[in-house]
Each structure stands twice: as structure tokens, then as C-alpha cells.
Amino acid sequence: MQAIVAEKSSQAESLAAPYKHRKKGSYIEIDPCKTFPEGALLTWCSGHLFEIVEPHEMDASLKIWQLDTLPMIINDFKYKLIPEKAKRFKAVKEVLTNPKIKEIVAAGDAGREGELIVQLVIRMSGVKKPMKRLWTQSLTPKSVQQAFDNLLDIKVTQPLYYEAMARSYADYLIGMNASRVYTLLIQSKGVNRSSGSSGVFSCGRVQTPVCAMVVNREREIQNFVSTPFYELVSRFVMEGNEYEGKYTIESGTRFDSKEKAVVIQNECQGKPAMIRELKIEEKNVQPPQFHSLSTLQALANKRFKMSPKHTLEILQTLYQNAYVSYPRSDSQYVTDGEAEAFPEILKNLKSLEPYSGLIEGVERSISADKRYVNVEHVSDHYAVIPTEKVPSLVDLSEDEKKIYDIIVRSLIAAHYEPAAFSHTTIQTNVGEHVFITKGKQLLKEGWRKVMFDSDEEENKEDEALLPNVQKDQSGMVKSVSIKEGKTSPKKRYTEGELILAMKNPVVEDSEISKVLKSVSGIGEESTRSNIIERLKQLDYIEIEKNRVAPTQKAFILIDAVQDTVLASPELTGRWEQRLKEIGKGDASAKNFIEQSKKLAEKVVRDAKQQADSWNFDSYIQKMEEDKYVGPCPKCGAGVVDKGNFYGCSAYKSAECNFTMNKKLLEKTINESNMKKLLEKGKTNLIKSFKGKTDFDAYVVWKDKAAGSIRFEFKKEKVKS
Template sequence: MIMSKLVIAEKPSMGKTIASVLGADKRQDGFCEGNGYVVTWCFGFLSEFSEPEAYDEKYGKWRFDDLPIRPDVWQYTVMRDKKQQLDRIAALANRSDVTELVNACDAGREGERIFRNVYALIHCSKPVSRLWISSMEDEAIRRGFDDLKPGSDYDNLSFAADCRAKADWLVGINATRLFSVLYHRTLNVGRVMSPTLALIVQREAEIDGFKAEPFYTVNLDFGDYRAASEKLKAKETAEEVLRKCEGQAAVVRSVEQKEKTEKAPALYDLTTLQRDANRILGFTAQQTLDYVQALYEKKRCTYPRTDSRYLTDDMVSTVPAIALSASLICNLSIPSPYITGPICNSKKVSDHHAIVPTTGSTKVGLDELPAGELEILKLIARRVLVSLSEAHRYLETTVVMDCGGSTFTAKGKQVLSPGWRQYEKPEDNSSALPDISEGMELPFVDAALKEGKTTPPKRYTEDTLLAAMETAGSKEMPEDAERKGLGTPATRAETLEKLVSTGFVERKKNKKSISLVPSHSGISLVTVLPEQLQSPLLTAEWEYRLKEVERGELSPEQFLDGISDMVATLVQTYQPVLGAEVLFPSGRTVVGKCPRCGSDVTESKKGYFCERNDCRFGLWRDNRFLAGKKINLNKKVVSALLKDGRTFISGIYSERTGKNFDADLLMQDDGNKTSFSFEFKRDGKHEAATGRT
């Protein structure tokens, strides 16, 4: 019997590419086979954490008394449309000729988790090796299989992935149910989503609270250049400066020249690529991730979910080939000379190096790529040429002059060497100042008063929000923390999309860009969330501790115990915000005023309830006393009871006699309980009755 290795890839396209390289060219239903390999694949995650009701049916209803929820033994639910593939993988793994499994899922935290979940679900105990590559090119795959690592080398990475997922479940399930129950509407809460929403809400508050203040400057026009006064608050002062300048020459007081250097920006990691794609192309973060993932699977670029902007030291020899691919993609020349040193630094590379085009990215025509993918590939390629270029050098000149007793400043810029900026918006020397020396008298052509206003902070775009997420809370984190900010490059796009899909954030298009604006419900949610769920420090601290789990410095149990304690404390100590009913209007029909607090009472499926969160007043449709009398508690009846405390009812059923009678229904409420009674029109002819709820 010929022994085989079972290779499990993350997606079908990747599995088929690996099979082709390994010579497993016999196509079967859901796998490929040959040359001592069986290659199959997942469809991303094949399972997910089970919903709370899978642990206990009581969790099917959202109740405060059931919180917090923490599974003792975690359960998984296989997605219905993926069960067939999981069964296929199990059958392949159990074949007698299969002696070993190879984890060929994406080389990262989530890829590790996808494989480990499958391995656990199929109850496999055969040895595992790990394929760890940053490119889907044939040669990279061959080298990876020549250098397979023991699967156990990545146990800690698996623990960190599992901890991250369980922590997100614990916070998401418990916090979402807690705030939804307390505020009577679905409020999705998440450890990355909520502080990201808080950033957007805070920026909107700064904009709303901003008061524009006017300012004035006096500009002297010398024809080829201009000089401006300092900003003046009073228009009268500016007009006086302008008057004194009339007919006067300007005298140069000082001329200062500084040669400045701008180093070329580093290569792209996922976040900087998403930022530029949003700013330059208008793509959302999720669109960019989808495009670059597709390019990776088509062997056009290297692994996308990276937080590094450098190549490893041993890649110096491949830089010329990468540069050639980049120049062909962009139809631009390679910088001459080009510098490899600054872009190769192994100390700044974690799991994966920066995103670059593969050396074989142009072997197949670029015209085969969809427009979005091609634009992203060109962006990546251009950044390679930029990063290999020399620095941009220029001479900055500052001239200070006096005119009419006031000081004016003129600035100019002269490009000495374009360097890396030749690949971006070229700069000319149109802003350069003429030869000016100290003591010169300069007759100006014209003088004018210019009015301006201070401007509020700008709303976030996906570009600027990604930047804010990347640095949020970093000042409070330890200097040696490997991960700072909100989320990771791989999860930030998903977070933004979830904020939009849940209705907490809206995309609003203006002339040049699309802004992210919080909705009313988003602002309301941030208003009632405690500081710990708004603060970026929570998720930044988690990422720091997850890195400790990856390094084996913190056990998974310690990490999850800390999360469970935090959730339990939140449930036990959180107090609803008084008056929050105005933040979360139900939109239900108002039938009257609450007899206890005066707030609106609205109609819902199960009855009529006070809108105020801390008020317990309610009239249930299935009230036993009224149901026994066959009284229909409709909107008309409830409105009258709330307004007058009484209403006339005809055809009331007598449970004692079996006959019907007419009477006034009276409602009394003592602040804790509501009771009902009847008042008869004719004494003695109908039975009296009372009831309490």
C-alpha cells in the first residue's frame, strides 16, 4: 500500500493550486489525489460556536436573570451547507493509507483556527505538519513542502486564536443581551466594534460642539509670490494693517533656507494598503481586502493579512525580480539607482513580510484581472518602486519682511531631487521664491484683506478611521507591546462593515470622499455603554495578552478567566441610564401615560408597557383575571383606563353563573401592583369582582 499525506487547504482555489504543484492531478469529488498526496480543502470556517440555547433551552429567551452565560464545555455547530465537505475530510483522514495531515490553511491566527476546528470535529489523532508560506507561487509552495514544520510548533498560535474567538463570543453574547434587555431593543456590542463606534461618535460630538471663529490676514502680492501677515482676530485691526501698507515698500528682515529630506515610505501592510485604496480609489476596507485576497489566490501578490511593512533579510536577492514585476505592472521604469537596504529588515517582520507583487505576477496577462483587482495590484506595485527609490530632497526658503510696521512671511520650495515622489504626484519648482536677500526693498503689486474661519474636525473616512484604529490607546500601552490599537489588520474591515450593517454607522458621500457618520442608535448606544466597553484600552490589552498566549507566557485558561470575570462584573454592577427611553424610542403606538411615572405607555405584541426602562408598569394581554371574564384588553380599553382609571364594558362573562353582565371596569395602581374591580350600575343584580396583577 502506498502511503499518502492528507493536505487540507483553506479554500478550493488554494487547494487546487497546491495539488497542481504537488502532482496530485487526479481530480475527485471535493479533493485531488496523486504522487503520494491527497489534497482537499475547507470553505473558510466549516463550523461556528453554538448559540446559547444549544447549552440550555432557557437561553432561547433573552432574560437578565440568565446572565452571564459561559459554557463549561464549548460546543460547535457545523454549518449546514458545509457539512458534506466536513464529512468528506473526515473520510479522507480516516483512510488507512493516510498517515499524516498537513495544515495548509492560511499562515496566520485564523488559518490555524480553521484547521484545528476541523481536526477536532473529525476526531483525528494522526500527526500534523504545518505549511507556512507567504506566497502561492509554485516555487514558494515547493520550498514550503520541503520545509514542513511540526504542527505542535503552532500550538500556542492555536491557543491564541481560540482565546480570541471565545472572548469575542463571551463579550458579544453577554453584553448584547444585557443592553438589549435593559433598553428593550437589539443592541449589538463587541469588544472591537464598540470602541470603534465610540471613536466615530466622539468625532461627531466634536464637530457638533465646534464654534467657528473668523480670522483675517493681509496678503501682499509681489506677482510671482505672496507674503501673508499673521492671523488676526479683529477685522478692524486687519483693516488698519492694510491701510498702513498702502504705498509702502516691504523690507526684507531675514532669509532662511533649509535643505529637507523625505525618506521613501515603507512597503504596504494590509492597513496602509486599505487606507490608500480608500483615499485614492474610493474602495472600502472590505473591498480592498477582498481584492487583495483574490490576487493572492491567483499568485499575483504575497499574503495580504500582514501587519509588516518590510521584507526579510534573506529576500534581498529576490528584490530585482520583484522590482521588475512592479515596473511591468505599472508600466513605469525601475528607479536608478534603487536601494534595497531600507526595505529588508527581518527584525520588523512578524508572521509575514510586506505585501508585494509575486515574481511571476505578469506571466499571465494583466487584462485577465477584474478592474478592482488590477487597480489594487497597480497600487501595490507602485509602492514597491516608491520604497526602492532615493529620498525626496528639497530646499525650503522662509522670508520674513516688514511693511507698514507689520510682519509678513513668504515661503517657497525648490525641488533638488525628486526621488520617490517621481512615482506619485510630481512636484515642479513653481513655488520657488526668486533670489531675495536681507535688507532688500520689495515693491508689491497689490495688498488685500482675506477673511477665513476656523474649521471643525473632519468626519472620519475609512482611511482616517483605520489610522485611528491602528493607534487607538497606544500611548497607554507598554512600549514593547507587539500589537496596539483596535483589532488587527485582518479584522478591521469586518468591524467597519458590521457597524454599517447593524445600522450604527452610515456612509455619506460628499464631493471628494465618503464619510462615516454615526446614526441616532449608534450615538445612543455609546451614551449608555460603560467606559470599559468604549475604551480602546480593553481590546488593545486583549491583543497584548493574546500575544503573550502566542509566546506561551500566559495560559489560555488565565486569559479566558479574566474575560469571564470582566463579563460577570459588568452584568452585576451595570445600572441602566435614567431617562434612556428618549435615546431608544421604540416606535410603537402610544396608548396613554404611565400611572406610575408619567412616561408613554405603548402597545406591543404581549401587552401595553411603560417606555421608561426602570419602570415596571405593564398590562399583559393574557391577564388571568380579565381573561376569565372574557374581557379583550384592546387599545381602546387600555387608553380609557390610563386616562380615567375606568371604562364601561358590556358582555362581561360571569364564571360563577355562566351569564354575561355589564359594568364599569376600574383600574388601581399602588406603584407596585395593578388591580382591577367592577362598579355596577344597578346594585344587587350583578356580581362584583376584584382582581390584582
């Protein structure tokens, strides 16, 4: 009998679906059948059940963060059971240790993390039985059956396990050492909880260069100097037809001074004009490619303001219900095998009302189209596409419908002919002065019947039609106007744009650029949204009107690491390159970990050497200004929010020691009440202070000059 270990409960249900089975508490029993002659027991993890032991749990002297204990070089990594996952591990272990079980099938997601989650649980259970690997990128019954009928020997995917282990060990080494050394050194410069920071300056080989990308973009915006420019727009009359043209020279269409524009304006006003060139060109626009996870996350964020994390969660649900293929893919292509299923998928999708008419109009087969079917661009996973299992749309949530619709339309559109446009360019001369007019007209709808190539509204898609004019026609300048504008800086990233910037980072060094391209950018496709969420949790970024803004804490960290490998995409690019070699069996995980130890030593050494040059006073002042609550009762300076308490911002300059805890008899004095106390001397009535008995009271000054407080009780009305 075989034991099958899935990654999640929903995945386990999908794996059992093609076979007669019954759920028995914490596992599923599959009846004997052709695939499982003796039956099978199917159990599941709940994501990661184990984590690497903390440094202080291996060495008690490391519990207190101190510079003289760095670098921490761990030679024997140990794992511990995550406490809240103990019940799940017990259930898995009971199945694995069942004497009827002679072989184990690892059935995690088809990737290195899925490999690690399941194999680690099996190893930690102490069970040593023959193992096979289930590898499927779709959880439809047909795909599941095919995968079970073609199980891989565990040796085939074992390198992925070593890759995942090496990645987790190395990230642990770098993250632990970098976070400790930078936290301690930055705090030694006066940046700590009292100045509004959350204390720890967490670092990592992916999160730190991404944080640097956000900070660097913000600095570009801050340092940008806007300059005015001027453009000339002329309106022409040609034998009864009117159209506009923009004055154009070799350097473009803009003047740097209004005076220059006025000179040309005067020279053209009311003068004869002639059409010197008329160019009409027909261009075909191919249907968009299929989606990878990143392109889906970017589009959903742009179109629906959906966070990348939420998009991945929705995709995971659709995948677990077998409606779409494996979501954590970095490819926009499929192999010939997947393409063979397209006719059946389209046939099944035809049953859904929004798509039936569109599929009726399918114009071609794409089985030989390299834009979509190209095995050379498929590594572990192919593009995210719909499966032959079609949902009932009424059973999907609104967000699930939105994401499913994008995926379905990308497949349908690929089966349509290109859209065709007519591009017209008119060159109108007024003496020696040249004006250019451009227009576009849709000639053939093609795939645009299914979807648009941008998020613009339909009525904005096409430029206005140009009049029917001819080359060498003569006319007059009806008017010439000057339009004034200002240069503008780049915008902050949206979360979707940041995902794409991680996938395609721009670096000046051509060699590093090649490395990053070979590994599909910074970080894994599946973890980029987690990196963004992690940066939020660490108080490095905030989302303002759907755009990513760095905090003062982020500026401090990037100032500190800017001249080190931690701030550069190069480290994570070369890291991923080597990890992929480990995953293919072409490199040693042991050697990689040893190199990571040396890198951890270098990170600590570099930080200690550079710390003397750091100065964060301006950031500290800004953070304190942001946390301003009101005037200090003792010295008049600003009282700021310092986390667990309120305190005077002049504690250094004026040596003012005013502080007040936020918690008072188990009640929180919120910012609104603290403002009232500082500005008016009295809070609102606060209910349920915890004394011998609960009571309601105002907080007022007992001695304002000393900064001491007392309670004032609400006066009861005297009944007459």
C-alpha cells in the first residue's frame, strides 16, 4: 500500500477526486483500483510544518543581540516543529508509520518549495521507506490520473530538495547576521524605538534590494527639477477639411522658452500651408501572450487595484479547484502537450455564457505558433491557462471571476487573427516650418473582439479619424496656439509595477543584466508578492493611493547598505543562478552553503567598517515630526508617539524626561485623547479603567509643570 503526502488539504481532495475514496478523520483512504492495487492512504501537510531552530535555541549566548557575537556561523542546522502545526504532523506521521505502508509518494506542488515541505516532513518523521514523486501542473482528474500512472523516481526531483534546503540555509545565514549587525549599528546612531522606528532593521538577499529599488525611485522623484516647455499646435484648413498638426524639429516638439515658440507662431499665423508628405501604413498587432504569475499580478493590480498577494491567493484557490494550471509559473508559453488540449478546453468553455459567442468566432489553431507553444521557454512550469474543468461562474467569488476571466480571455484571444490598424502620418509645411499629424484607424478587429491591449476605455482606444486629404494639397493656417507644460518625474511604483520591476530589473552592468535575465529577475515568481508584504510588515513601505512609498526607516536602511552587496540585485541574481544549477544536479548544495558562510562574514565586516560614516539625524527628526502629538507640558517641545509610550522629542537636546505610558490601568490612552490632554489639559471620558472595581474617568494634569496626571470623575447630576 502507498502513502501519498500532499502539501495542503484542498490539494489532497483534488488528488483523491478521480478515485473512489472516503475521508477518515485526518486522512483519506483510496479504495483498491488499477492505479492503486492495494489502495492508498492520502494525508497532507499544512504548508511548512517545520522551521529552522533560532540561533539562541542552539546557543543560549546568542539570545542577546551583541556585536561581539557576530558573525553567527551555524555549522549544524536543526529544525523544530512549528507548535501550532503539531496536530497536523502527528496525523501525517501516523499514516507514514502505518505498517501497511510500503512506499511513499511525495505529492507537493511542482516546485522546489513543494519538494521541501513534503520531503522534510517525511524525513522528520524518521520513516525510511521507498519514495516516488507525483509531478503535475494541473489538478484536473485527467491530469491527476496521468501523473499517478507516471510517477517519478524520487531521485529525479531530489536535486530540487537540495536546492530548497540550500536556499533556506543561506537565507537564514545572511538574514540573521545582516539583520543583527545593521540593527545594532543603526540603533547605536540614535535610531531606535524612541524615534518612531519599529526597532529591528531586518535584511535579506531579496527584500533589501527590492527596498532599495523603492527608495531609489523615491530619491529620483525628490531630486527631480521640473522645467517648463512649450509646444506649437496649428490648425489647418485644406479644401474644406480641418485638422491639427504639432510643430516638429529634429530634437522633438518642445521649446525650452516661450519666446522661441512665439517667434515661430508669428511666422506661421495666417500663412499658406501645403501637405508635403502623406504616409499611410497598415500594421498588424498580434494577440497578447499567455500570462505568467507576474504578468497576472501586474494586470490585476492595474485593472482592479488588487494586491499581488491577493491575486496569488485567488489563483491558488482556482488551481486547487482544478480550474487553472499551476499558478507559480514564470513562463508565458506552453509545450506541445498542453497545446493538444486547447480544442477540448475551448469546447468546455463554450458552455459559459460570457465566452460562448467568442469561441464561436475562433479563427485559427495555435498549435504551431511559437508565440504561445515553445518548449524552449518552458522550464519547470508552463503559462497559467484554464483547464478543461470549467466552473459554474455563480459559485466563484467576484474576485475569482475577475482573475478567471483574464486567464480565459488570454487563451481565446490567442486563437484569433491579429488586429489590423491603419497608421496615417501627415507632414504639413508652412514655409520651412514642419508640422506633423498622426492618426490611427482600426481596420480589422481580430483578437480585440475578445480583449483590449490596455486598460483604457474602448472610446479612448482609437485616435480620431483624419480627414481625407492628399499629398501636395494647399491650404491655410487657421490658427496657431502655444501649449505650455512641465516636465514631470517618474511615478512611484504600483505594487504590480514593482512585481514586474523585480522580474525585469534594470541594471547598467551588462554581465549582471544577463545573469538576472537568465534567472527571471530578483526572487522567485512565487515569492515576489510575499516580499512586498514582508516590506509592509517591517514598516519599510506603505501603500498610498495604490502606489508604493518608502518610509523613513527604509531610507535609513538603504543609506546604511548602499555600498554593499545587500543593496544590489547582483547578489540575488547570482544566488538564484547557482540555486538553479543545484536544482538541476549541476552544482553542490554543500559548496553553496560554505560560500554563504563566507558571505555572512563579509556582510558583518563591511557593516562594522562603514558604520562610522553613517548619519541619520535628518531621518530621526522627520520620524519624530511624523509622530508629533502635542506640546510637552514640561519644556514646550513636541511630544511624540514612541510605540508603547508618549515621550518628549527633546529628551536629548533639552534633557527633558517627560514620558507617559499608553496603557493606564489596562486602558489605552489613544492619540486623540493624548492630544486633548496636551492641548486642553483634559481627555474625553474614558470608560472601564481597571481598579478594585471598574470606573470611568477623565485624565487631567495633577501638576502640569512636573508632567504628572490624576483622574477626574464625572459629576453626577443632583436630583431635585
